[in-house]
Amino acid sequence: MSSPNTSDSDPVALPPDDTTGVNPVTGIDQTVGDFTYDVKYDFDAGTGLTPATIDYISAAKKEAEWIREFRHKALKIFESKPLPTHWATKDLENVDFSKIRYYLASGQKPKRSWDEVPDDIKKTFERLGVPEQERKFLAGVEAQFDSEAAYSNIKAAVEKQGVIFMNSTQALREHPDLFRKWFGKVIPPGDNKFAALNSAVFSGGSFIYVPPGVKVTHPLQAYFRINAENFGQFERTLIIVDEGSEVMYMEGCTAPKFTTSTLHSAVVELVALKNAKIQYVTVQNWAPNVFNLVTKRGVAMEGAEIKWIDCNIGSRLTMKYPAVVLKGEGARGEVISIALANDGQHQDTGAKMIHAANNTTSSVISKSISVGEGRASYRGLVHMPKHLKGCKNNTECDALLINTNSRTDTYPAITVKGGENFTQHEASVSKVSEEQIFYMQQRGLTEAEAMSLAVNGFVNDLVRQFPMEYSVELKRLIDLEMEGSVG
Amino acid sequence: MSSSSSDPAAATTPEPALVAPAAFDSVAASLGHLPAWWADLKRKAWARYNELPLPRRTDEFWRFSNIRGWQLAEPFARATPASDEIVSALRMRSNLVAEKTAQAVFVNEVRVAQDSLPEHLAKAGVIFDSIENAVLRHPALIQAHFMAQDSALGSEKLTALHRALTTGGAFIYVPKGVEIEQPLVVYHWAAGGRTAVFPHTLVVAEDNAKVTVVEFRQSASDTDTTFSAGVNDLYAGPGAQVTYVSAQRWSRSSLGFQGNETIVQRDGRIVSLGLQLGGRQVRTESHSRLQGPGAFSQMLSLAVAHGDQEFDQRTLQSHQVPQTGSDLLYKNAIFDQARTIFSGLIVVDPAAQKTDAYQSNRNLLCSPEAEANSLPGLEIEANDVRCSHGATNGRIDGEELFYLAARGIPRPAAEELLVFGFFEEVLGKLADAHLQSVLRDLIQAKFQK
Numbered sequence A: 001m002s003s004p005n006t007s008d009s010d011p012v013a014l015p016p017d018d019t020t021g022v023n024p025v026t027g028i029d030q031t032v033g034d035f036t037y038d039v040k041y042d043f044d045a046g047t048g049l050t051p052a053t054i055d056y057i058s059a060a061k062k063e064a065e066w067i068r069e070f071r072h073k074a075l076k077i078f079e080s081k082p083l084p085t086h087w088a089t090k091d092l093e094n095v096d097f098s099k100i101r102y103y104l105a106s107g108q109k110p111k112r113s114w115d116e117v118p119d120d121i122k123k124t125f126e127r128l129g130v131p132e133q134e135r136k137f138l139a140g141v142e143a144q145f146d147s148e149a150a151y152s153n154i155k156a157a158v159e160k161q162g163v164i165f166m167n168s169t170q171a172l173r174e175h176p177d178l179f180r181k182w183f184g185k186v187i188p189p190g191d192n193k194f195a196a197l198n199s200a201v202f203s204g205g206s207f208i209y210v211p212p213g214v215k216v217t218h219p220l221q222a223y224f225r226i227n228a229e230n231f232g233q234f235e236r237t238l239i240i241v242d243e244g245s246e247v248m249y250m251e252g253c254t255a256p257k258f259t260t261s262t263l264h265s266a267v268v269e270l271v272a273l274k275n276a277k278i279q280y281v282t283v284q285n286w287a288p289n290v291f292n293l294v295t296k297r298g299v300a301m302e303g304a305e306i307k308w309i310d311c312n313i314g315s316r317l318t319m320k321y322p323a324v325v326l327k328g329e330g331a332r333g334e335v336i337s338i339a340l341a342n343d344g345q346h347q348d349t350g351a352k353m354i355h356a357a358n359n360t361t362s363s364v365i366s367k368s369i370s371v372g373e374g375r376a377s378y379r380g381l382v383h384m385p386k387h388l389k390g391c392k393n394n395t396e397c398d399a400l401l402i403n404t405n406s407r408t409d410t411y412p413a414i415t416v417k418g419g420e421n422f423t424q425h426e427a428s429v430s431k432v433s434e435e436q437i438f439y440m441q442q443r444g445l446t447e448a449e450a451m452s453l454a455v456n457g458f459v460n461d462l463v464r465q466f467p468m469e470y471s472v473e474l475k476r477l478i479d480l481e482m483e484g485s486v487g
Numbered sequence B: 001m002s003s004s005s006s007d008p009a010a011a012t013t014p015e016p017a018l019v020a021p022a023a024f025d026s027v028a029a030s031l032g033h034l035p036a037w038w039a040d041l042k043r044k045a046w047a048r049y050n051e052l053p054l055p056r057r058t059d060e061f062w063r064f065s066n067i068r069g070w071q072l073a074e075p076f077a078r079a080t081p082a083s084d085e086i087v088s089a090l091r092m093r094s095n096l097v098a099e100k101t102a103q104a105v106f107v108n109e110v111r112v113a114q115d116s117l118p119e120h121l122a123k124a125g126v127i128f129d130s131i132e133n134a135v136l137r138h139p140a141l142i143q144a145h146f147m148a149q150d151s152a153l154g155s156e157k158l159t160a161l162h163r164a165l166t167t168g169g170a171f172i173y174v175p176k177g178v179e180i181e182q183p184l185v186v187y188h189w190a191a192g193g194r195t196a197v198f199p200h201t202l203v204v205a206e207d208n209a210k211v212t213v214v215e216f217r218q219s220a221s222d223t224d225t226t227f228s229a230g231v232n233d234l235y236a237g238p239g240a241q242v243t244y245v246s247a248q249r250w251s252r253s254s255l256g257f258q259g260n261e262t263i264v265q266r267d268g269r270i271v272s273l274g275l276q277l278g279g280r281q282v283r284t285e286s287h288s289r290l291q292g293p294g295a296f297s298q299m300l301s302l303a304v305a306h307g308d309q310e311f312d313q314r315t316l317q318s319h320q321v322p323q324t325g326s327d328l329l330y331k332n333a334i335f336d337q338a339r340t341i342f343s344g345l346i347v348v349d350p351a352a353q354k355t356d357a358y359q360s361n362r363n364l365l366c367s368p369e370a371e372a373n374s375l376p377g378l379e380i381e382a383n384d385v386r387c388s389h390g391a392t393n394g395r396i397d398g399e400e401l402f403y404l405a406a407r408g409i410p411r412p413a414a415e416e417l418l419v420f421g422f423f424e425e426v427l428g429k430l431a432d433a434h435l436q437s438v439l440r441d442l443i444q445a446k447f448q449k
Helices: A052-062 A066-082 A088-092 A120-130 A133-139 A156-160 A168-174 A176-182 A194-199 A434-442 A447-463 A468-482 B006-012 B023-029 B038-053 B082-092 B117-123 B133-139 B139-145 B156-165 B398-406 B409-427 B433-449
Strands: A141-145 A148-152 A165-166 A206-210 A220-225 A236-241 A246-254 A262-264 A267-272 A279-286 A290-300 A306-314 A317-320 A323-324 A332-340 A346-355 A361-370 A375-385 A392-402 A407-417 A423-432 B101-109 B110-114 B127-130 B171-172 B184-188 B194-197 B200-206 B211-221 B225-236 B241-249 B254-265 B267-274 B283-288 B296-305 B310-319 B325-336 B339-348 B356-365 B371-380 B386-395
Touching: A052 A066, A052 A194, A052 A392, A052 B133, A066 A194, A066 A279, A088 A156, A141 A165, A165 A168, A168 A206, A168 A236, A194 A267, A194 A290, A206 A246, A220 B156, A220 B325, A236 A279, A267 A279, A267 A306, A279 A290, A279 A468, A290 A332, A306 A317, A306 A468, A317 B133, A323 A332, A323 A361, A332 A346, A332 A375, A332 A447, A332 A468, A361 A375, A361 A407, A361 A447, A375 A392, A375 A423, A392 A407, A392 A447, A407 A423, A407 B356, A407 B386, A407 B433, A423 A434, A423 B117, A423 B171, A423 B371, A447 A468, A468 B310, B023 B156, B038 B139, B038 B156, B038 B225, B082 B110, B082 B225, B101 B127, B101 B171, B110 B127, B117 B133, B127 B133, B133 B139, B133 B171, B133 B200, B139 B171, B139 B200, B156 B225, B156 B254, B171 B211, B184 B194, B184 B225, B200 B211, B211 B225, B211 B283, B211 B433, B225 B267, B241 B254, B241 B433, B254 B296, B267 B283, B267 B433, B283 B296, B296 B310, B296 B339, B296 B409, B296 B433, B310 B325, B310 B356, B325 B339, B325 B371, B325 B409, B339 B386, B356 B371, B371 B386, B398 B409, B409 B433
Parallel strands: A141 A220, A206 A236, A220 A246, A236 A267, A246 A279, A262 A290, A267 A290, A279 A306, A290 A317, A290 A323, A306 A332, A317 A346, A323 A346, A332 A361, A346 A375, A361 A392, A375 A407, A392 A423, B101 B184, B171 B200, B184 B211, B194 B225, B200 B225, B211 B241, B225 B254, B241 B267, B254 B283, B267 B296, B283 B310, B296 B325, B310 B339, B325 B356, B339 B371, B356 B386
Antiparallel strands: A141 A148, A165 A206, A407 B371, A423 B386, B101 B110, B127 B171
């Protein structure tokens, strides 16, 4: 989260000596999430990445030999691949891989009930602003604390339905056959440099298996956060939804502010078997020093549907292009993306739709907001190879530029073969009209409030697609980000 | 995200040459009567061409391009002057535009015909000459405008090659306030089995001048294989209006590159339309720089791709100052196994508030194996702008085909009609009805082959 309160010239800003952190305009505590506190780590792989690091992680996690080999192979791929700076920002060169801690774990066994969660970790939740009632409500929450899940309470009803929901480390031990069948298949380690990095050093993340014909009524959630300076988090999530089943998974992050860069590089693989439905919701708010380089991809079999709802706020650089491989006839893929880039931030987000079967359809809707010197980029890929029929894609990208020095880019790539398919791409760039702001100011709103309202209006139709508690959180985050952007 | 494994290899093995190393010798030999600065420019460009690598797979500017098409098994030789017989035949065939002011014909970069200008234009100071003559007679103009802009879309090597080897170019200069109603026409022919040509057209329209230039680039025979690396520079001074129409009809085994560098000053306006018909693999790069408030550039293109043709189109709309406009519309009709790549970018500099820019690529896929790649991009660094782009890929409407079939029109003819309908939006933007019909005839001729 950026702190716009430091600007002296800004009338909305707090005086620097105000320690309450509560902004008098919006009544929002902006210091939430801006903290760190000591944690004793039982396992610490130290800084830097060598084959020894991998042996250390593998030993600490008591992993099977095939996983260790998988990690070593991935490390070789990671080392052999150059940074993709021929198309991506040169800022990637500022990631110092030798100064990152690749594995930290407090060594706790994932907890089953709230009472068993250690007090310090409960304190983290307190600071996160997760209310007591909400904790109860979020029955399916898996809360990841650094590398290991600190808290895991699977709703009894979900378990009864035969749903497996646990952290990846545990799943590798308890359900190796289920895990291994799809692990690294949707996103092989060689897919890109950061997928290779994750494959080498992954720890934590969620594993979900939904058996055939089960509609999981409660969204499954995982809160996780980064809590140590110079500590990269490399969670690995694999969700397999069997024939005719449905699940919604939600992840949200807030992170403390740090002065040195941290790296977050997750891999998320989704498998939607015949007629299955997966919705994967992310609301992300990294600290402004985090490099967030994530590979997310789902495979949708016949009649299946995968929907990524992705909201990116914060971080120094986010590169994330949720993908759907439409592998079975009639499969459907959807990406809904909201990105907000503030000063010093670059949101390089987008979507990939790989059509690999007839009559598959995909839709991408992206809205980005650039505030101050923030830069939001949309990067998209739509691929329809030959011999396919009846494939359709619709892509819409809208960018809103708040300040005169804000920046936005759009880089789509669309390949279509054959005359039986149809794609459409549209993008527009706009600013909040002076008339709108003037109108609202006439009715007593401050300029900042008016701007906030306009921006919320710009993303409103997408925000409504988020689960309720997320859309509330999102609105608050946007309010926060918009403060100090005008005047 | 691709691996770089090929890069170290590319660095160690010598790259295949585009033209024979001796190509520059014949150019250098003829530099004697030209000024030293010109000779120097040519030598430097040749050295630069030799330094620069061929496009690589990891070059973003060459994404989706057939890189191998530029790695030649055998380099091309620079075209030598054609026989009198061929020249006179080609002069006869240089008759596409009936309503014109004057025309020039180049065969293998040698000017073989040149109409003199009507007296009132010559008196007003209009120049319509070869670039080599202009180097001697109007050095200041050539120094100011000949390839004054660096290529920004990936073709540094090809433009350096062009700069070094071009000897056959047309120079058109329209002084302040002079308006030329009917077009000036330039023909660039390439004749011979396997030859390289480097056609150039330089158009300078000073303040409030008005001119239309039409350029045809074509191979003399379908059996010739031409390699062409051409560049044209268009300059519209304050309030000037330039219309530039070009038609490319290289033989179907040819390899082509065409760079189009456009500069528009305050309240100037350039409309350019490129028609792509020939060649096996042809790349075009069009860059419009809007440098004065009120400047406007309209960038239009039509391509009909058949067989194994590849049209690789790169465009850049650079908005550098406040209150400029640009409007791009590229339409491709793709048949058989042909493929097209459209990669466009609108760049709005931080200072360029009140920019109004549009970019649109429409592809009509007319066969199951036709391929269209579309990369419409935006880079916007100012907030008070209107910028949008769109790209669509679709097919010929089945209902429309059925409608025509029901009226006894066979499928190929119906398709052709519908392609014409698809293209009409672009042709309709040309003010000159005669030029519209010239282009229609060329498109039709391709369908009849």
